[in-house]
Amino acid sequence: MASNERAGNEALLIVDLQNDFCPGGSLAVDEGDRIAEVINGLAPGFPVVVATKDWHPPDHISFASNHPGKEPFDSVPVSYGEQLLWPDHCVQGTRGAKFHPSLDQKPVQLVLHKGTRSDLDSYSAFFENDHKTPTGLDGYLRELQVTYLYICGIATDVCVFYSVTDALRLGYEVTVIEDAVRGVDQPAGSVEKALDTMRANGATITSSAEL
Ligand code: VGL
Ligand code: ZN
Numbered sequence: 597m598a599s600n601e602r603a604g605n606e607a608l609l610i611v612d613l614q615n616d617f618c619p620g621g622s623l624a625v626d627e628g629d630r631i632a633e634v635i636n637g638l639a640p641g642f643p644v645v646v647a648t649k650d651w652h653p654p655d656h657i658s659f660a661s662n663h664p665g666k667e668p669f670d671s672v673p674v675s676y677g678e679q680l681l682w683p684d685h686c687v688q689g690t691r692g693a694k695f696h697p698s699l700d701q702k703p704v705q706l707v708l709h710k711g712t713r714s715d716l717d718s719y720s721a722f723f724e725n726d727h728k729t730p731t732g733l734d735g736y737l738r739e740l741q742v743t744y745l746y747i748c749g750i751a752t753d754v755c756v757f758y759s760v761t762d763a764l765r766l767g768y769e770v771t772v773i774e775d776a777v778r779g780v781d782q783p784a785g786s787v788e789k790a791l792d793t794m795r796a797n798g799a800t801i802t803s804s805a806e807l
Pocket of ligand 2: 652658685686711753
């Protein structure tokens with residue numbers, strides 16, 4: 597099926613295509629900016645397009661800078677388990693938190709901000725990291741009768757992975773667009789592992805050319 601003939605129950609979910617996750621950003625993912633072109637080609641064909649933004653306050657719990665003596669990629673125990681620490685990124689209102697300029701925002705209907713609370717991180721587009729607090733996205737998609745989700749964006753092994761995992765758990769049919777995702781891959785091999793796990797959990801992994 598050509599990308600301009602998507603069915604009415606299909607939505608495209610673009611995860612965190614923001615400056616800080618692209619080359620030059622504070623938590624840059626290799627080639628993060630390269631996926632914009634692929635996404636721009638696909639998005640106009642979808643009846644529903646949602647984009648998420650990681651959107652943290654400066655005192656966010658996931659920033660190593662807010663934990664004296666800790667470095668990025670260390671972890672700390674928090675109320676909802678272990679929190680992996682990151683360089684400061686996607687601070688609300690900053691340039692790093694903006695969508696990458698190569699992303700065409702015109703087809704995007706809903707922009708969902710996540711990770712907005714100081715004391716709670718959010719990798720998944722559906723639930724905060726306590727795995728209980730919903731973002732509202734499931735309700736939005738259900739009301740629009742969406743049952744098929746095509747997921748792209750950053751990072752394959754973090755926010756894309758957790759969004760796919762929750763989407764499957766919530767009963768959506770999920771396809772990951774392999775040439776429209778990029779990962780942190782820290783530690784090395786985690787992108788491959790994330791793809792394998794998503795496939796094992798029932799996601800389809802495919803390329804944009806096959807849509
Ligand atoms: C992400 C690390 C920290 C992501 C967000 O969008 O994958 N990764 N915050
Ligand atoms: Zn974050």
